[in-house]
Amino acid sequence: MSDERTPETPETEATEAAEENEPIKTRKNGLYPAVSDELADNMKSGWADTELHGLAPLPQAAHTADRRAALSARFPGERLVVPAGHLKTRANDTEYAFRAASEYAYLTGDQTQDGVLVLEPKADGNGHDATVYLLPRSDRENGEFWLDGQGELWVGRRHSLAEAEQVLGIPAQDVRGLAAALKEATGPVRAVRGYDAGIEAALTDKVTAERDEELRVYLSEARLVKDAFEIAELQKACDITARGFEDVVKVLDKAEATSERYIEGTFFLRARVEGNDIGYGSICAAGPHATTLHWVRNDGAVRAGELLLLDAGVETNDLYTADVTRTLPINGTFSPLQRKIYDAVYAAQEAGIAAVKPGADFRDFHDAAQRVLAEHLVAWGLLGDLTVEKVLELGLQRRWTLHGTGHMLGMDVHDCAAARTETYVNGTLEPGMCLTVEPGLYFQADDLTVPEEYRGIGVRIEDDILVTEDGNRNLSDKLPRSSGEVEAWIAGLKG
Numbered sequence: 354m355s356d357e358r359t360p361e362t363p364e365t366e367a368t369e370a371a372e373e374n375e376p377i378k379t380r381k382n383g384l385y386p387a388v389s390d391e392l393a394d395n396m397k398s399g400w401a402d403t404e405l406h407g408l409a410p411l412p413q414a415a416h417t418a419d420r421r422a423a424l425s426a427r428f429p430g431e432r433l434v435v436p437a438g439h440l441k442t443r444a445n446d447t448e449y450a451f452r453a454a455s456e457y458a459y460l461t462g463d464q465t466q467d468g469v470l471v472l473e474p475k476a477d478g479n480g481h482d483a484t485v486y487l488l489p490r491s492d493r494e495n496g497e498f499w500l501d502g503q504g505e506l507w508v509g510r511r512h513s514l515a516e517a518e519q520v521l522g523i524p525a526q527d528v529r530g531l532a533a534a535l536k537e538a539t540g541p542v543r544a545v546r547g548y549d550a551g552i553e554a555a556l557t558d559k560v561t562a563e564r565d566e567e568l569r570v571y572l573s574e575a576r577l578v579k580d581a582f583e584i585a586e587l588q589k590a591c592d593i594t595a596r597g598f599e600d601v602v603k604v605l606d607k608a609e610a611t612s613e614r615y616i617e618g619t620f621f622l623r624a625r626v627e628g629n630d631i632g633y634g635s636i637c638a639a640g641p642h643a644t645t646l647h648w649v650r651n652d653g654a655v656r657a658g659e660l661l662l663l664d665a666g667v668e669t670n671d672l673y674t675a676d677v678t679r680t681l682p683i684n685g686t687f688s689p690l691q692r693k694i695y696d697a698v699y700a701a702q703e704a705g706i707a708a709v710k711p712g713a714d715f716r717d718f719h720d721a722a723q724r725v726l727a728e729h730l731v732a733w734g735l736l737g738d739l740t741v742e743k744v745l746e747l748g749l750q751r752r753w754t755l756h757g758t759g760h761m762l763g764m765d766v767h768d769c770a771a772a773r774t775e776t777y778v779n780g781t782l783e784p785g786m787c788l789t790v791e792p793g794l795y796f797q798a799d800d801l802t803v804p805e806e807y808r809g810i811g812v813r814i815e816d817d818i819l820v821t822e823d824g825n826r827n828l829s830d831k832l833p834r835s836s837g838e839v840e841a842w843i844a845g846l847k848g
């Protein structure tokens with residue numbers, strides 16, 4: 354934001370004044386003349402009534418109501434506080450793009466910064482009343498709308514509280530009195546922590562870490578099984594992601610002329626045009642960077658003859674993300690050694706995907722994929738004369754397999770992260786769960802235990818797999834996986 358576009362009053366002062374509903378007409382930064390009484394009066398009036406009526410509810414409103422009902426049943430008689438979070442400073446007066454907390458968006462469908470959902474236990478002990486607390490329209494009387502950097506004139510129109518009620522299907526109230534009200538309120542309360550320091554400060558004497566953690570765990574475990582809306586969103590995320598991967602293949606020559614950043618930017622364009630964002634930092638890892646699991650610097654060279662490991666996912670406008678990896682020969686054809694390693698990872702992924710079905714242990718697909726990778730590593734002579742069983746027992750294959758074979762996927766790329774071990778890692782797969790299957794082999798450039806020609810090769814193949822009633826469905830199958838299919842796909846796109 355340049356000086357010319359600095360609001361005439363610092364935000365903090367304006368926000369505080371808005372809370373007190375006092376006029377804002379002073380300035381502190383010295384760049385602009387003070388606002389005259391005449392100008393302040395002038396700006397108060399002459400604005401049309403733009404209230405919107407008859408707004409349609411969000412498509413997922415019925416689902417969010419079901420989710421709130423389940424939450425209510427789990428914590429009867431307790432006040433539950435779930436914040437969306439605030440803008441985060443990037444530098445000085447610039448902020449990162451706002452992304453609502455997943456717990457809040459899951460329960461409301463709303464993505465507004467500063468929002469807070471409160472489930473208030475009903476007096477008769479029978480369930481809860483939900484209220485979403487939001488900033489109302491900007492105040493024209495006190496000048497907030499044009500003098501505060503977060504006023505609507507600066508950042509765009511917000512829904513009025515009445516409009517928000519129609520869209521979300523939840524009663525809405527002004528959030529600015531909420532912290533004080535929560536501080537005064539009595540009775541048991543739990544809050545989701547980590548998003549709203551003001552709300553947490555107001556509740557500090559009323560909550561315990563242990564009880565709040567139970568709420569966080571519940572909201573993680575509730576998301577293990579996806580409903581129909583969520584499954585459709587994940588499919589959408591995978592479909593857009595597939596188009597983003599196609600975009601990248603079409604510009605590989607431009608990436609060769611520049612750097613991995615061209616790949617990152619190309620995928621990001623698709624994510625922003627068709628979705629909300631990328632669901633996590635894109636890993637655009639060419640050549641030996643493919644052996645760095647989370648290579649997001651993306652500032653390296655892209656060279657013909659090497660592999661590109663692209664791990665990227667589009668987040669939809671309703672905040673569900675894909676998480677897909679393809680490893681591509683930059684010149685369109687795998688070398689014999691690249692193909693040998695790729696085909697081993699593909700075989701491991703096939704075994705892993707086959708192990709995803711209802712009733713299977715969550716760990717099964719990991720074990721299946723690890724076994725196939727160990728078999729190949731042993732067959733290639735990289736583990737001396739150890740048997741596959743011994744290698745697996747000692748975990749020695751992990752020098753080159755490095756990470757778990759997959760994780761739950763949803764609103765967070767590593768979804769359901771607070772779920773208990775017994776319900777997730779030691780749990781059983783059920784229809785509606787969605788997880789990644791993403792084996793890999795990584796030979797570091799400085800790994801002296803493998804033949805020189807292996808060094809600097811990294812391969813991962815990652816797909817998003819939905820558990821169905823009778824097995825599974827690959828949501829990301831619009832992208833090719835086998836080495837032959839990948840080559841044909843690149844040839845088709847590059848023309």
Ligand code: GLY
Binds near residue numbers: 664766791815
């Ligand atoms: N993209 C991060 C992961 O695959 O888990």
Ligand code: MN
Binds near residue numbers: 664676678
């Ligand atoms: Mn990934």
Ligand code: MN
Binds near residue numbers: 759791
């Ligand atoms: Mn993943």
